[in-house]
Amino acid sequence: xxxxxxxxxxxxxxxxxxxxxxxxxxxxxxxxxxxxxxxxxxxxxxxxxxxxxxxxxxxxxxxxxxxxxxxxxxxxxxxxxxxxxxxxxxxxxxxxxxxxxxxxxxxxxxxxxxxxxxxxxxxxxxxxxxxxxxxxxxxxxxxxxxxxxxxxxxxxxxxxxxxxxxxxxxxxxxxxxxxxxxxxxxxxxxxxxxxxxxxxxxxxxxxxxxxxxxxxxxxxxxxxxxxxxxxxxxxxxxxxxxxxxxxxxxxxxxxxxxxxxxxxxxxxxxxxxxxxxxxxxxxxxxxxxxxxxxxxxxxxxxxxxxxxxxxxxxxxxxxxxxxxxxxxxxxxxxxxxxxxxxxxxxxxxxxxxxxxxxxxxxxxxxxxxxxxxxxxxxxxxxxxxxxxxxxxxxxxxxxx
Numbered sequence: 001x002x003x004x005x006x007x008x009x010x011x012x013x014x015x016x017x018x019x020x021x022x023x024x025x026x027x028x029x030x031x032x033x034x035x036x037x038x039x040x041x042x043x044x045x046x047x048x049x050x051x052x053x054x055x056x057x058x059x060x061x062x063x064x065x066x067x068x069x070x071x072x073x074x075x076x077x078x079x080x081x082x083x084x085x086x087x088x089x090x091x092x093x094x095x096x097x098x099x100x101x102x103x104x105x106x107x108x109x110x111x112x113x114x115x116x117x118x119x120x121x122x123x124x125x126x127x128x129x130x131x132x133x134x135x136x137x138x139x140x141x142x143x144x145x146x147x148x149x150x151x152x153x154x155x156x157x158x159x160x161x162x163x164x165x166x167x168x169x170x171x172x173x174x175x176x177x178x179x180x181x182x183x184x185x186x187x188x189x190x191x192x193x194x195x196x197x198x199x200x201x202x203x204x205x206x207x208x209x210x211x212x213x214x215x216x217x218x219x220x221x222x223x224x225x226x227x228x229x230x231x232x233x234x235x236x237x238x239x240x241x242x243x244x245x246x247x248x249x250x251x252x253x254x255x256x257x258x259x260x261x262x263x264x265x266x267x268x269x270x271x272x273x274x275x276x277x278x279x280x281x282x283x284x285x286x287x288x289x290x291x292x293x294x295x296x297x298x299x300x301x302x303x304x305x306x307x308x309x310x311x312x313x314x315x316x317x318x319x320x321x322x323x324x325x326x327x328x329x330x331x332x333x334x335x336x337x338x339x340x341x342x343x344x345x346x347x348x349x350x351x352x353x354x355x356x357x358x359x360x361x362x363x364x365x366x367x368x369x370x371x372x373x374x375x376x377x378x379x380x381x382x383x384x385x386x387x388x389x390x391x392x393x394x395x396x397x398x399x400x
Contacts, residue, residue, distance in 0.1 A: 061258025
């Protein structure tokens with residue numbers, strides 16, 4: 001639970017001062033009330049961690065439509081969920097009144113509401129059963145009904161745990177993150193652990209969102225070839241095949257794989273060649289950013305409620321950079337190669353090779369030893385160095 005006090009929570013929602021004092025001193029049946037669409041709802045104060053303005057979010061590919069994205073809340077990844085979307089209300093752009101109510105349902109989740117109304121204290125006899133009301137909201141998602149309190153004729157008390165369970169039905173269990181250990185260790189031990197507990201990632205962007213994969217899984221990064229051989233009757237996410245050093249390489253569109261808007265490949269686009277278990281596949285991305293060295297303490301697991309089925313578990317971790325202002329989604333290559341879309345792309349190459357009578361399949365030939373080289377350009381010439389000699393690739397700093 002956040003250490004934010006009730007007073008601070010209410011102040012962030014810009015509530016009147018007298019209601020702030022009431023929230024601090026009242027001892028029973030306190031509720032935060034808020035409006036979404038045409039309805040007014042309430043949630044118990046004991047479940048509310050805090051109330052914040054709508055933050056910037058990172059979109060999650062293939063996530064439920066009601067998930068607006070992921071935000072950074074003081075170093076923790078916070079899923080942001082649209083209540084309008086959950087209740088089927090028309091979409092509305094955020095404005096100055098929009099707030100995110102952070103609720104504890106076993107893990108912290110942020111729910112976007114149109115506006116926060118007030119903090120109220122309700123006597124038990126004023127809370128009625130929901131069995132007899134008629135509303136646009138499923139009464140199974142309510143725990144009670146408040147009438148004629150706070151200037152509203154009817155306020156519905158939401159059961160957020162049941163709401164999340166219904167809308168994200170594949171959530172098997174919701175566990176609490178333990179956070180960092182409170183035990184202190186010596187400076188030398190910290191330095192030693194930091195040297196070991198680092199991830200080296202290659203980051204790239206697709207549809208203005210940043211993703212990354214482990215550098216050990218990156219065979220190379222190449223420009224989009226002039227000619228891509230399209231394969232008839234292949235899946236829509238398979239761009240086709242290209243020739244890379246006399247081998248056929250299947251190409252998969254990461255935009256299509258993640259259900260993002262289509263865009264033509266251009267001179268800035270790149271093919272990230274990934275290798276796993278002797279197989280190689282090329283992912284088309286909008287552009288490559290840099291090589292990152294990230295401490296594992298800056299990496300959080302993807303919130304469990306975002307895992308919907310086996311094919312949608314490609315992103316398993318979120319990396320927090322620049323003091324949490326920059327969130328990078330980490331793609332697990334092992335899971336990616338288990339994805340049915342990538343399997344279909346590899347199968348396309350096998351079929352093409354069989355029809356061409358080339359003998360060994362690409363998986364068998366990929367077992368040959370290859371030299372991995374980082375290629376860079378000086379003036380009009382290209383040079384390369386072995387990837388084992390490259391510590392990292394970074395942008396030129398503003399100040400030298």
